[in-house]
Amino acid sequence: MAVIDLRSDTITHPTDEMRRAMADAEVGDDVFGEDPSINALQERAAELLGQEAGLLTASGTMSNLVAALTWCSRGDEMIMGQEAHMFWNESAGPSALAGAQVRLVPNEANGRIAAESVAGAIRDASNIHVPASTLVCLENTHNRCSGGVMTPQDTREVVEVAHAAGAAVHLDGARIFNAAVALEVPVAELTKDVDDVSFCLSKALSCPVGSVLCGSQEFITKARKWRKMVGGGMRQAGVLAAAGLVALDTMVERLADDHANARRLAAGLADIDGLTVDPDSIHTNIVIFEVDRDKVGDAREVIAALREDGVLVSHSREQSLRMVTHRHISSTDVDEALSRVNGTVRRLAATN
Numbered sequence: 047m048a049v050i051d052l053r054s055d056t057i058t059h060p061t062d063e064m065r066r067a068m069a070d071a072e073v074g075d076d077v078f079g080e081d082p083s084i085n086a087l088q089e090r091a092a093e094l095l096g097q098e099a100g101l102l103t104a105s106g107t108m109s110n111l112v113a114a115l116t117w118c119s120r121g122d123e124m125i126m127g128q129e130a131h132m133f134w135n136e137s138a139g140p141s142a143l144a145g146a147q148v149r150l151v152p153n154e155a156n157g158r159i160a161a162e163s164v165a166g167a168i169r170d171a172s173n174i175h176v177p178a179s180t181l182v183c184l185e186n187t188h189n190r191c192s193g194g195v196m197t198p199q200d201t202r203e204v205v206e207v208a209h210a211a212g213a214a215v216h217l218d219g220a221r222i223f224n225a226a227v228a229l230e231v232p233v234a235e236l237t238k239d240v241d242d243v244s245f246c247l248s249k250a251l252s253c254p255v256g257s258v259l260c261g262s263q264e265f266i267t268k269a270r271k272w273r274k275m276v277g278g279g280m281r282q283a284g285v286l287a288a289a290g291l292v293a294l295d296t297m298v299e300r301l302a303d304d305h306a307n308a309r310r311l312a313a314g315l316a317d318i319d320g321l322t323v324d325p326d327s328i329h330t331n332i333v334i335f336e337v338d339r340d341k342v343g344d345a346r347e348v349i350a351a352l353r354e355d356g357v358l359v360s361h362s363r364e365q366s367l368r369m370v371t372h373r374h375i376s377s378t379d380v381d382e383a384l385s386r387v388n389g390t391v392r393r394l395a396a397t398n
């Protein structure tokens with residue numbers, strides 16, 4: 047029985063075209079700024095996102111950390127959604143290393159942060175008792191909010207409020223191309239208004255490694271130094287950038303297939319007694335669903351039982367599980383996964 051791995055789109059392997067491009071990549075020492083493949087990727091990414099310059103980093107976590115280090119000084123405050131990946135899953139790096147305090151504001155169910163919430167959280171800069179609100183962090187698509195998307199208008203509203211108070215806006219756009227494809231807008235519409243944006247090559251875009259941080263030339267010049275300080279100055283990493291260039295050419299449009307598969311998956315899960323999800327709330331490739339503890343059992347036991355039945359899923363929170371569609375999951379795999387999940391849930395319900 048072939049295992050169906052729905053834990054994350056991070057498990058995707060490079061395509062044959064990427065592997066060929068990696069083998070043939072022209073490289074140089076990127077700490078000297080001399081890797082032609084990295085320079086090409088950075089320029090291409092910045093242009094696509096409507097920003098001046100780009101910087102290849104080792105991961106989404108490193109990009110987010112470097113952005114926090116670049117914008118914030120010790121004792122500043124960063125405002126972000128209560129479900130932000132930067133808050134939940136990045137080992138408190140921005141607080142530990144940038145020394146900035148995190149202030150949480152509500153995320154709506156679709157991941158959006160209302161401009162009014164940001165306005166309400168911004169501090170009075172003239173008051174010596176309070177930290178300076180230096181940075182507002184957005185996330186699009188929103189991981190813990192079922193891959194929800196913020197529109198260009200949602201983004202602009204937050205940017206206006208932040209800028210009026212002198213705060214910068216960082217966008218964790220790990221899956222920003224998923225958002226652009228779902229909204230059918232050029233990706234720059236979602237990224238040109240923020241002060242910096244990071245996107246991941248190594249998630250749905252199928253690259254083996256890497257993220258690109260984009261912003262103004264001045265921001266990237268500073269970020270480049272922080273990246274070096276945290277050990278992210280790589281040398282002949284053009285082999286990675288070469289895969290990134292192929293990804294930008296070949297991996298974006300196909301994300302619509304992942305989104306259609308995620309909706310198909312959610313519709314099937316919604317039909318299984320003991321599982322709850324609203325298929326209409328799924329717009330990209332992440333499906334978070336609730337498991338009824340009384341009917342089916344503890345979420346972690348369900349994950350273990352699904353694993354035995356050849357379906358890998360991840361834990362989201364309490365009784366919520368997460369499935370992510372990606373390049374290695376076809377609509378046939380979705381149907382097979384649903385039939386296995388149905389069998390597992392029925393078995394657990396019978397013994398519960």
Ligand code: TLP
Binds near residue numbers: 131132220
């Ligand atoms: N997310 C991973 C896990 O950490 C949960 C995943 O499987 O979804 N921002 C967002 C919105 C992310 O989803 C992730 C990774 C990151 C940043 C960090 O990226 P990496 O893993 O490259 O450090």
